Amino acid sequence: xxxxxxxxxxxxxxxxxxxxxxxxxxxxxxxxxxxxxxxxxxxxxxxxxxxxxxxxxxxxxxxxxxxxxxxxxxxxxxxxxxxxxxxxxxxxxxxxxxxxxxxxxxxxxxxxxxxxxxxxxxxxxxxxxxxxxxxxxxxxxxxxxxxxxxxxxxxxxxxxxxxxxxxxxxxxxxxxxxxxxxxxxxxxxxxxxxxxxxxxxxxxxxxxxxxxxxxxxxxxxxxxxxxxxxxxxxxxxxxxxxxxxxxxxxxxxxxxxxxxxxxxxxxxxxxxxxxxxxxxxxxxxxxxxxxxxxxxxxxxxxxxxxxxxxxxxxxxxxxxxxxxxxxxx
Amino acid sequence: xxxxxxxxxxxxxxxxxxxxxxxxxxxxxxxxxxxxxxxxxxxxxxxxxxxxxxxxxxxxxxxxxxxxxxxxxxxxxxxxxxxxxxxxxxxxxxxxxxxxxxxxxxxxxxxxxxxxxxxxxxxxxxxxxxxxxxxxxxxxxxxxxxxxxxxxxxxxxxxxxxxxxxxxxxxxxxxxxxxxxxxxxxxxxxxxxxxxxxxxxxxxxxxxxxxxxxxxxxxxxxxxxxxxxxxxxxxxxxxxxxxxxxxxxxxxxxxxxxxxxxxxxxxxxxxxxxxxxxxxxxxxxxxxxxxxxxxxxxxxxxxxxxxxxxxxxxxxxxxxxxxxxxxxx
DNA sequence: CTGTTAGCGCTTTCAT
DNA sequence: ATGAAAGCGCTAACAG
Numbered sequence: 001x002x003x004x005x006x007x008x009x010x011x012x013x014x015x016x017x018x019x020x021x022x023x024x025x026x027x028x029x030x031x032x033x034x035x036x037x038x039x040x041x042x043x044x045x046x047x048x049x050x051x052x053x054x055x056x057x058x059x060x061x062x063x064x065x066x067x068x069x070x071x072x073x074x075x076x077x078x079x080x081x082x083x084x085x086x087x088x089x090x091x092x093x094x095x096x097x098x099x100x101x102x103x104x105x106x107x108x109x110x111x112x113x114x115x116x117x118x119x120x121x122x123x124x125x126x127x128x129x130x131x132x133x134x135x136x137x138x139x140x141x142x143x144x145x146x147x148x149x150x151x152x153x154x155x156x157x158x159x160x161x162x163x164x165x166x167x168x169x170x171x172x173x174x175x176x177x178x179x180x181x182x183x184x185x186x187x188x189x190x191x192x193x194x195x196x197x198x199x200x201x202x203x204x205x206x207x208x209x210x211x212x213x214x215x216x217x218x219x220x221x222x223x224x225x226x227x228x229x230x231x232x233x234x235x236x237x238x239x240x241x242x243x244x245x246x247x248x249x250x251x252x253x254x255x256x257x258x259x260x261x262x263x264x265x266x267x268x269x270x271x272x273x274x275x276x277x278x279x280x281x282x283x284x285x286x287x288x289x290x291x292x293x294x295x296x297x298x299x300x301x302x303x304x305x306x307x308x309x310x311x312x313x314x315x316x317x318x319x320x321x322x323x324x325x326x327x328x329x
Numbered sequence: 330x331x332x333x334x335x336x337x338x339x340x341x342x343x344x345x346x347x348x349x350x351x352x353x354x355x356x357x358x359x360x361x362x363x364x365x366x367x368x369x370x371x372x373x374x375x376x377x378x379x380x381x382x383x384x385x386x387x388x389x390x391x392x393x394x395x396x397x398x399x400x401x402x403x404x405x406x407x408x409x410x411x412x413x414x415x416x417x418x419x420x421x422x423x424x425x426x427x428x429x430x431x432x433x434x435x436x437x438x439x440x441x442x443x444x445x446x447x448x449x450x451x452x453x454x455x456x457x458x459x460x461x462x463x464x465x466x467x468x469x470x471x472x473x474x475x476x477x478x479x480x481x482x483x484x485x486x487x488x489x490x491x492x493x494x495x496x497x498x499x500x501x502x503x504x505x506x507x508x509x510x511x512x513x514x515x516x517x518x519x520x521x522x523x524x525x526x527x528x529x530x531x532x533x534x535x536x537x538x539x540x541x542x543x544x545x546x547x548x549x550x551x552x553x554x555x556x557x558x559x560x561x562x563x564x565x566x567x568x569x570x571x572x573x574x575x576x577x578x579x580x581x582x583x584x585x586x587x588x589x590x591x592x593x594x595x596x597x598x599x600x601x602x603x604x605x606x607x608x609x610x611x612x613x614x615x616x617x618x619x620x621x622x623x624x625x626x627x628x629x630x631x632x633x634x635x636x637x638x639x640x641x642x643x644x645x646x647x648x649x650x651x652x653x654x655x656x657x658x
Numbered sequence: 659c660t661g662t663t664a665g666c667g668c669t670t671t672c673a674t
Numbered sequence: 675a676t677g678a679a680a681g682c683g684c685t686a687a688c689a690g
Contacts, residue, residue: 002667013677018669028675043465048441049387050667052378053682058442060421067407074403078396081424090438092389093422095410109419112377113387136372222609251610258612280551281580281610283587331683342661347685357659379683382666 001042010038021046052114061304062092062110064103065121071276072293076121076146079297087305089116098124100131107137117142117304123191126150142307146300147191149316156303157316158296162191165289165321166198169243169271172287172323174206178241178269184228184249186220195245195273218249225252226259233260240268241329247272247279250286254328269329284327291321330371339367350375381443390633391421391439393432394450400605401622405450405475408626416634418445427453429460436466446471446633452520455479471636475629476520478645485632486645487625491520494618494650495527498572498600501616501652503535507570507598513557513578515549524574524602547578554581555588562589569597570658576601576608579615583657598658613656620650 007014012031019027020035038044052058061084065073081091092115094106103125110118118141120129126148128134135152143155150157166183173181183199186192200211208214216231218224225244229252232239242257244250250272257268264270264284272279275290299317306314332350336343341360348356349364367373381387390413394402410420421444423435432454439447447470449458455477457463464481472484479486495512502510512528515521529540537543545560547553554573558581561568571586573579579601586597593599593613601608604619628646635643 004667014668015670015677016675019676022669026675031675045437045441047443047667048438049378049381049443050682051669053382053667053684054669056682058378060442063422068397068410069400069403069407071398071400074398077422078398078424081397081422085423085435090421090423090442092419093392093406093410094414094419095407106414108374109377112374113389113419114376114378248606248610255612277577277607278610281577281607283584283612333683343684344661344686345659348660351685355659360659376683379666380685382668382683383685385666 001044003046006035006038006042006044009042010035056114057116058114059088060090060092060113060115061117061119061308062094062106062115063119063121064094064096064106064125066098066124067095068093071278072274072291073121076293076297076300079294080119080121080146080301083298083301087301098122098128100128100134103128104133104137107134111137111141115141116308117144119143119300119304120145120150121147121300123148123189126190142304144300144304144307146296154307156307156314158299158303159316159318160191160291160296161318161320162194162291163198163201165273165291166195166243166245167202168321168323169273169287169289170199170202172325173241173243173269173271173329174202176269176329178329179206180239181214181241181243182228182232182237182239183215184225184242184244184253185215185217186224186245186249192245199243220246221248222252222255225249225254226256227252229253229256230260242268242270244271245273247274247276247282247286247288250288250328251278251282254282254284254286265328271329275324279324279326282326282328287326287329288324289321290324292319295319330373332375335364335367335371335373338371339364385443386445387443388417389419389421389442389444390446390448390637391423391435391444392448392450393423393425393435393454395427395453396424397422400607401603401620402450405622405626408623409448409450409475409630412627412630416630427451427457429457429463432457433462433466436463440466440470444470445637446473448472448629448633449474449479450476450629452477452518455519471633473629473633473636475625483636485636485643487628487632488645488647489520489620489625490647490649491523491620492527492530494602494620495524495572495574496531497650497652498602498616498618499528499531499535501654502570502572502598502600502658505598505658507658508535509568510543510570510572511557511561511566511568512544513554513571513573513582514544514546515553515574515578521574528572549575550577551581551584554578554583555585556581558582558585559589571597571599573599573601576603576605576611576615576617579617579657580607580611583611583613583615594657600658604653608653608655611655611657616655616658617653618650619653621648624648 096102203211218228272286272288279286279288425431532540547557571582601615601617608615608617
């Protein structure tokens with residue numbers, strides 16, 4: 001069933017049907033009513049494909065993210081999707097795993113599908129977008145990078161000041177008298193690097209200049225956190241606080257400390273990062289840093305929309321995280 | 330830039346360009362090479378919209394789910410997306426919030442976009458699909474309901490035996506001597522109802538016939554679990570085990586017990602449901618039920634693909650959950 | 659092996 | 675206020 005069938009049944013031309021469907025002004029009320037009835041009766045839905053053929057837009061955007069199962073990404077993607085839905089767009093979800101080849105594949109496909117815009121969620125894309133093959137694919141579509149900086153003409157960035165986020169955690173610990181700190185760093189993304197820098201710089205402001213010596217690399221997981229802390233204990237290192245770049249790692253740290261018979265926070269304090277459900281589940285509840293994924297998402301949608309619809313030109317922005325006090329400090 | 334531009338530049342007709350792009354056999358190797366070079370040089374990507382106009386498919390499916398932030402749904406959606414991507418389809422993500430109006434809105438839009446198929450994730454859709462307005466929208470598109478039963482001609486269902494899942498937890502507790510059990514039930518979806526039935530039936534098999542009296546309704550959250558247990562303690566009820574329909578609720582139950590000075594599992598045992606990260610984070614780690622979202626997702630994709638491509642006719646299926654032993658029992 | 663041509667279902671001038 | 679007609683970019687007969 002197509003627009004011709006409707007036109008025939010209503011005894012009008014396809015132009016009139018089109019006008020009615022698109023709620024244009026210049027249609028005789030009686031004609032409009034009749035066409036609407038036929039439309040209703042047949043439960044007719046016009047083809048967005050044919051429409052897109054003419055209008056050059058499918059009212060669709062793509063979200064590229066590493067892995068939607070990671071709570072931080074799912075919260076961001078959720079808000080982006082809901083917000084775009086509200087504005088009449090639908091969202092294609094792409095889990096790239098952070099891999100170049102997958103990213104290229106997805107970008108090629110969404111370009112063929114003529115998406116109106118792309119949101120890149122995750123700081124991995126900072127690195128990926130530097131690659132020529134990616135830049136080439138991003139050239140013809142509006143892009144927003146959530147949590148990162150992008151050097152492309154038709155793009156905006158929403159930054160989160162992760163350096164400041166970790167520094168806040170350090171200051172908080174120092175003020176409470178926890179002055180022997182270690183930092184558990186995971187992965188090697190831009191964001192992880194910033195967090196680590198925040199740790200080192202914060203220590204510097206307290207006169208500790210060999211901060212690098214207090215950084216331990218480990219995996220982003222409970223086991224990663226446990227292993228790092230167990231190693232510290234084994235090495236008989238002195239410490240009163242563990243600062244983590246991820247809640248999950250912090251959970252592991254807490255577990256290892258408790259299992260070793262230490263008390264949290266009486267003997268050792270722990271901070272996490274992301275203000276995820278994980279922080280609230282942890283016993284005692286983690287002090288953590290809220291890096292505002294919902295706000296990042298809202299801003300990203302705002303910016304991408306302005307790029308797509310060429311309306312008011314907003315500009316890239318930076319969001320300040322916030323410390324959330326739990327019971328581990 | 331379109332197929333005509335490429336054809337002109339290569340000095341051939343659009344048919345030849347089309348043939349080269351679609352890797353058809355009957356093209357002179359020399360011609361093919363030349364066209365491929367031009368394609369490559371211009372970094373050309375054909376329009377999936379125009380292609381869809383002719384072929385009647387955009388190689389796109391839609392996932393409707395309640396809320397992608399819920400780990401169980403994000404795990405399911407992740408696997409569905411990855412699997413479809415592997416098969417050359419892209420995925421539209423729709424967070425309906427479980428609401429009728431949103432569901433109708435999304436279904437209408439994806440129908441306009443002529444998606445090849447729809448996956449409904451979550452047992453809420455059992456209830457929603459009974460509504461006439463939903464059934465009407467589902468009539469013309471292949472549908473699979475992940476975790477539910479659907480009575481539609483062009484549809485399949487992947488069921489998870491949640492009744493059995495909870496019964497397993499009860500049996501496990503009984504065998505270990507925990508014989509005074511309460512069940513924490515959340516929400517009122519079909520799935521929650523099945524789980525609760527599983528609890529009552531399992532008790533029956535141990536000669537306890539007033540199982541309903543041991544069911545407590547509460548919210549799906551840490552607070553919900555805490556509140557329920559605190560109420561039990563306040564009412565001085567006798568119990569040695571708490572069976573939960575959700576890991577998050579179980580986490581709350583554990584917290585409330587520990588805060589009350591009780592030991593888990595020495596004094597009271599607790600079981601969760603979903604085998605989520607939450608279970609591993611909980612201290613002690615939860616005994617929980619793995620309801621295999623990844624397997625549900627795989628089967629759903631399998632079935633939807635067979636429906637779309639009209640290949641081998643698989644049939645609806647039921648998946649058996651599995652008990653995962655933690656330290657709370 | 660290659661080109662010509664007729665659609666796919668819609669929007670949008672341009673007439674009337 | 676309405677209709678006729680020209681595309682949008684592509685695929686798939688069909689003809690050569």
